[in-house]
Amino acid sequence: xxxxxxxxxxxxxRWLRMLGYNVKYADRLDDKILxxxxxxxxxxxxxxxxxxxxxxxxxxxxxxLVEEKTEAGRxxxxxxxxxxxxxxxxNTSRCSKxxxxxxxxxxxxxxxxxxxxTKTFYNEFWECTNCEQIYWQGSHWKRIxxxxxxxxELLKK
Numbered sequence: 203x204x205x206x207x208x209x210x211x212x213x214x215x216r217w218l219r220m221l222g223y224n225v226k227y228a229d230r231l232d233d234k235i236l237x238x239x240x241x242x243x244x245x246x247x248x249x250x251x252x253x254x255x256x257x258x259x260x261x262x263x264x265x266x267l268v269e270e271k272t273e274a275g276r277x278x279x280x281x282x283x284x285x286x287x288x289x290x291x292x293n294t295s296r297c298s299k300x301x302x303x304x305x306x307x308x309x310x311x312x313x314x315x316x317x318x319x320t321k322t323f324y325n326e327f328w329e330c331t332n333c334e335q336i337y338w339q340g341s342h343w344k345r346i347x348x349x350x351x352x353x354x355e356l357l358k359k
Contacts, residue, residue, distance in 0.1 A: 203284055206240050207248040211268060214248065214276050219301055220346070221286065222294040226301065237263055246284070274349050278356035288350050288357070292328050292337065302332030312336055 206226040207215040215227040226245065228236055233254045240247040240263045247258045247265040258265035266283060270276045281288050297304055307329035313321055316336055328337040 203286070204243065204245040205248050206236060206243070206245040208236055208251060208254065210250040211248050211276075213273060214268065214280075216298040217273060217277060217349075218280070218286075219296040219298045220290055221288065222291065222296060223286070224296065224301060233257060237261055240264070248280075274352040275356055277350070277353035281353065281357050288353050290346060290350060292326075292339070295328070295337075297330035297333060297335055299335050300330060300333045302330050304328040304330050304335075304337060307336065 204224040205215075205218060206228060209229040212227055212229060215225045218225045226239065226243075228239070231239070233251075236247060236254065237258050239245065240258065241261065245264075247254070247263055248268055249255050249258075249265065250268050252267065255265050255267040266280065268276055268279070270279050277286075277288060280286055292304070293306070295304055296302065305328060307327040309321065309325060309327060312327055312329060316327070316338075320338060320340065324338045324340065326338060329335070
């Protein structure tokens with residue numbers, strides 16, 4: 203399943219990428235181009251814009267109107283609609299910045315690109331195959347896990 207998110211959903215695009223979904227984020231494209239990309243690349247258009255949603259549906263493009271106010275609510279709604287898995291696995295995640303695949307990285311090979319304190323406390327790393335962003339399960343991991351737990355609870359309701 204592939205998505206394209208409009209300019210109002212950058213944070214949701216990053217979440218979906220972390221979960222392993224291919225998401226184009228279009229922060230500077232007009233509605234006509236968003237719809238065309240969704241159509242030609244077989245992507246679901248994610249938007250908070252009711253008019254854009256209606257245009258997409260009228261042109262037989264799969265679209266989802268994101269109405270929830272929180273990221274957990276948005277993730278739960280998408281998971282319910284598209285049977286998304288709300289489990290974060292770094293081995294299947296995509297780069298939250300550029301959407302490329304990430305791969306395991308050897309600590310020694312990237313040690314000059316990570317903080318010294320990170321080298322001390324962490325041993326597992328992943329690197330973007332495109333932009334070379336480095337990822338690890340740092341202190342933010344608890345917040346990410348908590349948000350996903352909240353989304354799963356909302357999904358049960």
